[in-house]
Amino acid sequence: MVRVKRLGFGALLLALGVALAACSPAAPAGSGAPAPEAPASKPANEQAAGPTAGPIDVPPAPQRQDGPSAVKVPEQSEAAFRGDLQRSGVYRTHGPSESPHLKWKFSTGNGVYSSPAVAAGTVYFGSRDGYFYAVERESGQEKWKLKTGHAVRSSPAVQDGVVYFGSHDGRLYAVDAASGEMKWAFRTRGAADDSAAAGAVESSPAVCEGVVYTGSSDGYVYAIDAASGKEKWHFRTEGMVLSSPALADGLLYIGSYDGHLYALDAQTGALRWQFQTGDSVYSTPAVAGGTVFFGSLDGKVYAVDSRSGRLKWSFRTAGAIVWSSPAVEGGVVYIGAYDGNLYALDAATGQVKWRYWTGKKAVYSSPAVADGIVHFGSRDGYLYAVNTQTGRLEWKFQTGAGIESSPVVAEGIVFCGSEDGQLYALSDK
Numbered sequence: 327m328v329r330v331k332r333l334g335f336g337a338l339l340l341a342l343g344v345a346l347a348a349c350s351p352a353a354p355a356g357s358g359a360p361a362p363e364a365p366a367s368k369p370a371n372e373q374a375a376g377p378t379a380g381p382i383d384v385p386p387a388p389q390r391q392d393g394p395s396a397v398k399v400p401e402q403s404e405a406a407f408r409g410d411l412q413r414s415g416v417y418r419t420h421g422p423s424e425s426p427h428l429k430w431k432f433s434t435g436n437g438v439y440s441s442p443a444v445a446a447g448t449v450y451f452g453s454r455d456g457y458f459y460a461v462e463r464e465s466g467q468e469k470w471k472l473k474t475g476h477a478v479r480s481s482p483a484v485q486d487g488v489v490y491f492g493s494h495d496g497r498l499y500a501v502d503a504a505s506g507e508m509k510w511a512f513r514t515r516g517a518a519d520d521s522a523a524a525g526a527v528e529s530s531p532a533v534c535e536g537v538v539y540t541g542s543s544d545g546y547v548y549a550i551d552a553a554s555g556k557e558k559w560h561f562r563t564e565g566m567v568l569s570s571p572a573l574a575d576g577l578l579y580i581g582s583y584d585g586h587l588y589a590l591d592a593q594t595g596a597l598r599w600q601f602q603t604g605d606s607v608y609s610t611p612a613v614a615g616g617t618v619f620f621g622s623l624d625g626k627v628y629a630v631d632s633r634s635g636r637l638k639w640s641f642r643t644a645g646a647i648v649w650s651s652p653a654v655e656g657g658v659v660y661i662g663a664y665d666g667n668l669y670a671l672d673a674a675t676g677q678v679k680w681r682y683w684t685g686k687k688a689v690y691s692s693p694a695v696a697d698g699i700v701h702f703g704s705r706d707g708y709l710y711a712v713n714t715q716t717g718r719l720e721w722k723f724q725t726g727a728g729i730e731s732s733p734v735v736a737e738g739i740v741f742c743g744s745e746d747g748q749l750y751a752l753s754d755k
Contacts, residue, residue: 405482405485406443406484406530407441407482408570408692408732411574412574412613412614413611414653415651415652415654416655416695419697419737420735421696421697421699426740426754429466429739429753430465430466434453434455434749435453437727438743438744438747440452440478440491440731441734442742443481443483443484443489443734445489445503446484448460448462451731452481454479455747456476456493457478460503463739469506470505472506474493474499475496476493476495476526479528480527480530481530481732483533483538487504488552490538492529492530496513496524496525498511498538498550500512500555510555514527514548515542515544517544524543525543526542527540527541528568529541529542529568530610532573533552537550538551538552539571541570543566544566546560546567547560547578563584564584565582565584566583568583569581569607569609570610572610572613573592574613574632576592576593577591577592577632579611579632581608581609581622583606583608584606585607586600586603587603587607587618589632600635601637605622605624606622606623607621608621608623609622609649610651611652612653612659616632617630617631619673620651621647621652623648625646626648627641627643638676639676641676643664643667643669644667645664645666647663647664649690650662653692654673657674658672659671659672660693661692662689662691662702664688666684666689667681668682688704690729690730691730691731691732693733694732694735698713699714700712701733703731703732704728705728707727707728707744708729709722709724709729710722723752725744726748727744738753740752
């Protein structure tokens with residue numbers, strides 16, 4: 327069993343099995359306009375709902391080890407969580423241009439927290455019912471499904487005809503994308519005793535140059551040979567690793583429940599630096615313009631230098647935790663928070679450009695930006711589309727339960743899962 331260094335507020339609630347979203351009372355949906363800025367209580371040395379410039383509230387200096395890396399990260403991958411290996415959350419396509427039409431919905435046996443990947447006319451995703459699904463993009467008809475030993479919350483990556491994903495049964499799977507035939511399954515260290523909870527793979531894999539990278543609740547980050555399923559290296563943190571890896575300039579960035587964001591050499595797994603936050607890091611980092619952006623369960627959004635790990639700025643939301651992962655485009659960071667807001671922050675300064683309030687339900691879903699629209703889900707059960715320039719609502723669509731799945735935009739269609747057990751496909755009429 328991996329040692330957990332400490333548990334902060336958000337991590338403690340999760341460890342106790344508390345459904346955080348259920349603690350939020352019901353509230354009306356957003357008004358269709360960005361919410362006014364409201365002050366929140368704060369320590370004397372920190373701005374609330376505002377950027378922290380310079381060394382205010384600075385964590386301990388990052389620990390760094392220098393060394394070259396031979397891994398070259400492509401700008402795009404065939405299909406991956408957050409749209410690319412940098413986890414930018416940007417899709418070079420368009421979604422529905424007006425009030426969306428339900429193109430189809432696909433029913434599973436439990437909630438859909440996994441975010442879909444779209445490749446070669448097929449949508450791939452997992453469900454808490456323990457199955458991983460492949461459905462036809464245009465019709466929503468099932469192509470195949472694969473039974474795992476536990477819930478599938480991991481979001482898949484598709485490359486070279488193979489789909490990679492994790493399960494709470496403690497395994498990382500490689501499956502033929504066309505047939506659903508298993509190629510290999512890698513068992514994490516924590517799952518060696520068949521204890522699924524100890525080695526669950528909720529982290530969404532990244533695939534680059536024949537290597538699959540992922541994290542596990544056993545506290546390890548793994549690099550696995552994509553062809554054979556054999557381990558190449560592992561790196562141990564002091565907490566669960568539910569965050570997903572981002573790759574840029576030969577480095578791998580990933581968060582841990584020990585409160586750190588780690589930068590590792592993608593080829594060797596050697597530590598390059600680590601940055602400490604005030605609580606667990608579930609958020610998947612996004613890398614853009616030499617900066618790594620991510621959230622923490624301490625309620626803040628961070629921007630750190632991608633090479634040195636030095637803090638550039640931090641922004642405190644009005645809520646207790648930031649579960650959402652950021653999207654970054656055009657010098658703006660978009661990220662959801664427990665306070666019910668989607669924030670648009672200046673990527674250089676952390677200043678608020680606008681925020682859209684969905685109500686008092688948390689925004690755990692990670693935003694997807696496409697053609698001037700940011701798409702995201704809320705625990706209120708709605709999928710929202712908000713204008714990136716103005717923060718004004720373009721449209722919203724109601725599902726049957728809360729949304730933690732992150733939407734994906736592909737060729738005019740928005741795909742998103744819901745806790746009602748459905749995968750939804752929305753398009754223009």
